[in-house]
Amino acid sequence: MDMARHRISVEVLTQYLEDQSEPREGRYVFSYTITIRNEGPVAAKLLTRHWIITDANGRVQEVRGEGVVGEQPHLAPGQGFRYASGAVLETPVGVMQGSYQMITDTGERFDAPIAPFKLAIPGLVH
Secondary structure, eight states, X not given: OOGGXXXXXXXXXXXXXXXXXXXXXXXXXXXXXXXXXXOSXXXXXXXXXXXXXXXXXXXXEEEEEESBTTBOOEEOTTOEEEEEEEEEESSSEEEEEEEEEEEETTSOEEEEEEEEEEEEOTTTOO
């Protein structure tokens, strides 16, 4: 399979939601906004997602599911899709990473990796 044909970029912006968090109860809520862009020449649809979320205690949550925010976006070459979601951690710092499982219009399946990104209370981590 020619990997150069499948270029999906994933950009992430994170935010700590202080008003929804309860630090005394070990509840830290973060939102993340993700922009997925098809930078390859072949149209592809996002089928499923796989997340690995690790908190500062080393506790790992794995999340698998269909699509993102209830959708399975179909991305033509050059097209992007943006969505927002969230994660709840028991610690003020954590890391998320994973992949999107994609399928091209010709039926080829491939994974689009999501590089690790940090969830952290601002000012806590330098």
